[in-house]
Amino acid sequence: MSLARNTLVQAGFTLLSRLFGYARDRAISNLLGAGWVGDAFATAQSFPNLFRRILAEGAFSQAFVPFYAKTQAESGNDQAAEIASQAFSVLTLAAATVTILAQLAMPWIMLVLHGGYADIPKAFHFAIVLTQITMPYLVGMAMSSLFSGVLNTAGKFALSAAAPTLLNVTILAFIIWEREPTQVAVNAAVAITVAGMLQAGALYIGCRRLGVRIGFRLPRLTPEVKAIMAVMGPSVIAGSATHINVVVSQALSSYEIGAKSWLYAADRLFQLPLGLIGVAIGVALLPRLARAVAEPEKGGATKALDEAFVLSMAFCLPAAAALVVVPFFLMQGFWTGGDFRSSDARATADALFHYGWGVPAFVLIRILAPPFFARGDSKRPMNFAITGVMVNVALGAGLFFGLRALGNQGYVGLAIAASVAGWVNALLLATTLLREKIWHPKPLVLGKLARIMVATGTMALVLGFAGLNRVPIEAAFEARFFFGKELATLLVCFVGAIVYAATAFLVKAVTVSDIKLAMQRPTNAGPIGPDDTL
Incomplete structure (x- = not known):
């Protein structure tokens, strides 16, 4: 498939997952x-989610996919499957x-992640229990990351992109009939672990249908596994920078009651x-770059990066503009309800504004790191990521405690620091x-970027006008429709789009010819697997 086709498959199923995820998060926030x-639940979800995002959305694949694809090309499918089985056994x-050790050490880990509640025993111990319940999700995601890498190498992006929907559906099924907040939180935590196993099972079946037989072996550090781990170590650090920054923000925000929930919603x-743009393009880009690096005379690497850059900016710049221009409109429309009130939406919007101008940077990290990994260079992205983390920790702590010293809430400073760190990286x-000169974009790329910015600016003016008239717009819809404010927000987003x-x-x-060209299947890059419909 072309980069655009692969990205659309990945993004389409990711969007489906995010829609179910919205229903899940809206239900949880309104109930809790x-x-x-x-x-407490935000903490319990964010800690295993850190590993999910590191493993399932990039770092392991960035280490595993090039090695697996090279072995498959040079030694055949059977040898590649054997290496996948070896890696699967060690990774699991x-x-x-890690899961067992983390569960045993959770009281001490929670002093870091949830230290602001240490003087409130009931709340602190509840966070410990919830996180211990959710930690086995990591095992499911470790297995899923390897199965996804096998599928993506074969050009099969649909199943790996659709699998996270199981998490959202499972949580909704576990909480939909419950109303007592602490029981809702416990049910949701149990559902997270159950969903991790369901996702791994679905992806394993996908690999079997593809004809790849992955089984458990006696875990051994074979030369092949060591080679994958040598790349994976720096890749984990490099790929996790954004998410480590989020965890740092969560840890500091525990010193302000409610701030962790606001930051989680933002x-x-x-x-x-x-997820829709950066992760989707990054996942689709890595296999293509791995093939292009093996055939440098064809110049495919620069072309792939040009396409990825333009495609990502075409989608992420308007999204970032919406988060910056109408953050409260979005939070009030999509999140307020039940025990999550307008004051909470206002507090969340203050953080969302500052996350918004960092979105292009977070997406660019996903696009610009794969060229290094495709060449086996994981150390420099790791060093850049560490630099970003250091900036986030230093600036975030400084702004958080500085704003509190001035009598303001400090959590907004954490959002500012996260975006600054993203841009540094x-x-x-x-x-x-x-x-x-690994990437030397053509002049056409810069011209496209300028035009995208013009279109984004025009859209921002329309959204700004809608934001100034939010109250009458919402009132008109609420007088006529059930879920009126949600429909009003959707309409404003649709008009902006x-x-x-x-x-x-x-x-x-963007032109019609651009779309046709992007959607064409390259004549020299047929699928690795037996079909394209998995």
Whole structure:
């Protein structure tokens, strides 16, 4: 498939998962509210989610996919499957070990992640129990990451992109009939672990249908596994920078009751463009880059990066503009309800605004790191990621305690620091690729970017006008429709999207020929697997 086709498959199923995820998060926030129960569940979900995002959305695949694809090309499917089985056995054992150790050490881990509640025993111990319940999710995600890597290498993106929907559906099934907040939180925590196993099972079946037989072996550090781990170690650090920053923010925000819930809600919205665009393109880009590096004379690497950059900016810039221009409109419309009140939406919107201008950086990290990994260079992305983390920790702590000293709430400073750190990481990656001429974008790319910015600016003006008239717009819809404010927010988003698309075509940021070219299947890159419909 072409990069655009693969990205659309990945993004389409990711969007389906995010829609179910919205239903899940809306139900949880409305049932738990922004208090100690909501903060405890946000902690219990964020800790294993850190590993999910590191493993399932990039770092392991960045280490495993190039090695697996090379082995498959040079030694055949049977040898590649054997290496996958060896890696699967070691990875599963490692994940299980980390899970057990983390569960035993959770009271001490929670002093870091949830230290602000240490003087409130009931809330602190509840967070410990919930996180111990959710930790086995890591084992399921470790297995899923390997199965997804096998499927993606074969050009099968649909199943791996659709699998996370199981998490959202399972949680909804476990909480839909419950109303007592602490029991809702416990049920949701149990559902997370159950869903991890369901996802792994679905992806394993997908690999079997593909003809790849992956089984458990006696875990051994074979030369092949060591080679994967040598790349994976730095890749884990490099790929996890954004999420480590989120965890740092969560840890500091525990010193303000409700702030963790607000940051979690803001994180869910700003993760939408990151998941739909950055992760989708990054996952589709890595196998293509791995093939291009093996055939440098064809110049496929630069072409793939040009396409990925333009495609990502075409989607993420308008998304970022919406988060910056109408953050309260979005939170009030999509999140307020039950125990999550308008005051909570206002507090969340303050953080969402600052996450918003960091979205392009977070997406660029996903696009600009794969060229390094495809060449077996994981150390420099790791170093850049560490730099970003250091900036986030130092700036975040400084702003958090500085704002509190001035009598303001400090959690907004954490969102500012996360976005600044994201831009530091992205700029380090970009300048290195440009300086070493690994990526030398054509002039057409810069022209497209300028036109995309014009279309984004036009859309932002329309959204700004809607934001100024939010109250009468919501009132008109609530007087006529059930879920009126949600429909009003959807309509505003839809109008903004139409204005952006129309302006993009008008200024030729996107043309019909661009779309046709992007959707074409390359003649020299047929599928690895037996079919394209898995």
